[in-house]
Amino acid sequence: xTTILSAIALFLIVNLLATLWRVARGPTxxxxxxxxxxxxxxxxxxxxxxxxxxxDASLIDAALVLALLAAVGGLAFAERAWREIxxxxxxx
Amino acid sequence: xxxxxxxxxxxxxxxxxxxxxxxxDLTHAVVQFVVFGLLLALAWARLAAPDIALAEAAIGAGLxxxxxxxxxxxxxxxxxxxxxxxxxxxxxxxxAGAVRLAVWAAAVVVGAALLLAIATLPPPLIDLRAQVAxxxxxxxxxxxxTAVLLNFRGYDTLLxxxxxxxxxxxxxxxxxxxxxxxTAADAPAEPLARALSRRATPVLTLTAVxxxxxxxxxxxxxxxxxxxxxxxxxxxxxxxxxxxxERLGFARRLGAAAGVLLFLGIxxxxxxxxxxxxxxxxxAGSLILLIESGLTVSLxxxxxxxFLCQTETQ
Amino acid sequence: MTALLDASSxxxxxxxxxxxxxxTIGLLRFPDVYTxxxxxxxxxxxxxxxxxxxxxxQADNLAQALKLLLIWPLVLAASAxxxxxxxxxxxxxxxxxxxxxxx
Amino acid sequence: xxxGLLYAAAGAMLFVLGATALILPLAPLxxxxxxxxxxxxxxxxxxxxxxxxxxxxxxxxAMVLTGIVVSVAATALALAIIRRIAALERKAxxxx
Numbered sequence: 023x024t025t026i027l028s029a030i031a032l033f034l035i036v037n038l039l040a041t042l043w044r045v046a047r048g049p050t051x052x053x054x055x056x057x058x059x060x061x062x063x064x065x066x067x068x069x070x071x072x073x074x075x076x077x078d079a080s081l082i083d084a085a086l087v088l089a090l091l092a093a094v095g096g097l098a099f100a101e102r103a104w105r106e107i108x109x110x111x112x113x114x
Numbered sequence: 115x116x117x118x119x120x121x122x123x124x125x126x127x128x129x130x131x132x133x134x135x136x137x138x139d140l141t142h143a144v145v146q147f148v149v150f151g152l153l154l155a156l157a158w159a160r161l162a163a164p165d166i167a168l169a170e171a172a173i174g175a176g177l178x179x180x181x182x183x184x185x186x187x188x189x190x191x192x193x194x195x196x197x198x199x200x201x202x203x204x205x206x207x208x209x210a211g212a213v214r215l216a217v218w219a220a221a222v223v224v225g226a227a228l229l230l231a232i233a234t235l236p237p238p239l240i241d242l243r244a245q246v247a248x249x250x251x252x253x254x255x256x257x258x259x260t261a262v263l264l265n266f267r268g269y270d271t272l273l274x275x276x277x278x279x280x281x282x283x284x285x286x287x288x289x290x291x292x293x294x295x296x297t298a299a300d301a302p303a304e305p306l307a308r309a310l311s312r313r314a315t316p317v318l319t320l321t322a323v324x325x326x327x328x329x330x331x332x333x334x335x336x337x338x339x340x341x342x343x344x345x346x347x348x349x350x351x352x353x354x355x356x357x358x359x360e361r362l363g364f365a366r367r368l369g370a371a372a373g374v375l376l377f378l379g380i381x382x383x384x385x386x387x388x389x390x391x392x393x394x395x396x397x398a399g400s401l402i403l404l405i406e407s408g409l410t411v412s413l414x415x416x417x418x419x420x421f422l423c424q425t426e427t428q
Numbered sequence: 429m430t431a432l433l434d435a436s437s438x439x440x441x442x443x444x445x446x447x448x449x450x451x452t453i454g455l456l457r458f459p460d461v462y463t464x465x466x467x468x469x470x471x472x473x474x475x476x477x478x479x480x481x482x483x484x485x486q487a488d489n490l491a492q493a494l495k496l497l498l499i500w501p502l503v504l505a506a507s508a509x510x511x512x513x514x515x516x517x518x519x520x521x522x523x524x525x526x527x528x529x530x531x
Numbered sequence: 532x533x534x535g536l537l538y539a540a541a542g543a544m545l546f547v548l549g550a551t552a553l554i555l556p557l558a559p560l561x562x563x564x565x566x567x568x569x570x571x572x573x574x575x576x577x578x579x580x581x582x583x584x585x586x587x588x589x590x591x592x593a594m595v596l597t598g599i600v601v602s603v604a605a606t607a608l609a610l611a612i613i614r615r616i617a618a619l620e621r622k623a624x625x626x627x
Binding site: 023026027030033034037040041043044050052053055056057059060063064066067070071073074079082083085086089090092093096097099100101104105 | 434438441442444445448449451452455456461464465468471472475476479480483486487488492495496498499502503505506507509510513514516517518521523
Binding site: 025028029031032035036038039042045046048051054055057058061062065068069072073075076078079080081083084085086087088090091092093094095097098099100101102103105 | 115116118119122123125126129130133137141142144145146148149152153155156159160162164165167168171172175176179180183184186187303304307310311314317318321325328332333334338342345348349352353354
């Protein structure tokens with residue numbers, strides 16, 4: 023069981039790192055923010071998975087907190103930060 | 115398999131930090147930093163530090179990210195960005211280029227030295243874990259991190275809250291007389307978002323109480339609970355249910371200081387008993403819970419004020 | 429009984445992971461913000477839901493299982509609201525939806 | 532290589548990256564990010580090194596917990612200062 027759970031955790035983190043491509047490419051700020059939101063959901067799943075894997079139930083609390091606050095960043099972005107459409111630069 | 119997980123996570127951390135510090139666009143940089151915070155919470159989970167993972171989840175997702183995103187409005191406002199909002203400085207002369215090169219060379223040397231030092235570090239001389247485990251029984255709580263925070267090194271925590279109060283004073287001091295606070299007068303908030311934050315508030319508050327209560331026996335405690343409460347205030351503020359704090363009135367100031375005062379009062383009372391912050395074992399558990407409750411209220415107010423008292427730069 | 433629980437838990441975890449992958453691919457491949465939002469919603473609803481349900485089946489006690497299952501509706505509400513807010517804001521600042529590759 | 536050591540190494544690199552961003556002449560907001568990255572690196576280093584033999588250690592964990600809260604307060608203060616500077620610059624744009 024542990025092996026399978028580790029494999030799923032590994033699979034999810036590969037997913038997570040793949041979304042970094044969208045953060046890097048944009049092109050608009052909203053695209054990057056969507057990737058960050060996906061990061062949040064995957065983070066919740068991973069914390070819950072690690073709770074099982076490491077036998078540490080308090081990580082479920084961390085997942086719960088992350089889930090509760092998932093909206094704050096997204097709403098701060100939509101209500102406060104995102105003002106205009108700009109194709110952000112692609113330069114690294 | 116889990117080693118591959120750790121390696122990928124560590125690589126992701128370094129990559130996100132590098133991108134956040136090097137990409138040209140500031141919005142991009144901030145989003146990259148928010149992502150970095152989420153990865154960090156996972157790293158703390160892997161390091162068997164659920165207390166920190168909990169705090170990082172609450173602070174990274176609820177406070178730092180929102181603060182930085184909110185500041186972007188200041189940086190991006192107007193067609194011509196102000197000099198302080200201007201983006202990454204491009205080397206304008208050969209000299210500036212040389213300085214950059216020198217700084218980076220120094221960074222590489224320091225980094226290599228640090229890695230070498232880590233690899234060759236001798237084993238520790240003092241075993242703190244055994245000491246903590248040995249004293250845990252008399253600390254009044256069964257969770258080691260809480261025992262360290264509020265009993266073994268209580269004075270550290272006391273002074274740390276004073277530092278937070280100082281940060282709040284500094285923030286209030288650098289508000290100009292005539293700067294309006296963030297009134298968020300522009301577009302009204304989405305009704306759906308308002309409805310969500312109204313319904314989320316009791317759940318968030320309840321979770322904060324649970325996290326505070328849990329702290330005596332398992333990961334949790336005043337810091338995480340306060341971060342949750344402050345994030346609730348931020349959520350309510352973003353959705354324009356709670357207006358910005360134009361001025362920090364007497365009640366809020368008293369609330370922000372109450373935790374320190376309570377902590378100091380108990381410390382002073384214990385001084386009469388013998389030593390600073392050495393709780394009598396019989397009352398230790400109750401005293402710690404009392405201090406933690408006071409700290410939660412004060413820390414939540416301080417952290418919320420750090421967001422809600424920011425001035426509008428529009 | 430335990431074997432059955434474990435098996436269904438694994439199936440759910442695998443389905444959840446698949447939805448995560450689908451969402452990630454959607455986020456990477458779809459052409460604009462509106463369509464990418466669509467991909468994101470699948471992850472929050474089905475991906476996370478299946479993973480949490482799968483983990484709840486393996487939980488040590490009922491409280492743990494309920495806590496895991498509590499996370500799901502919270503994320504649902506948050507993701508629906510944030511998705512709506514971002515789409516609305518995109519519309520307000522006149523971001524044009526993708527109409528095909530002719531542009 | 533233990534988990535603690537791995538994250539300690541990552542923390543060392545984060546520390547160097549953040550410190551470099553703090554030294555270089557960058558936009559103020561970027562320096563705030565650099566400061567935060569530097570702090571996170573120090574925290575990872577602290578806990579990772581203490582746990583390089585694999586077992587959890589409550590003392591550095593407690594210290595880092597307070598450190599995280601202090602660093603968010605420092606970030607808020609820094610952002611307030613940045614906003615103040617921007618406001619002053621808008622009031623007196625002819626000075627430079």
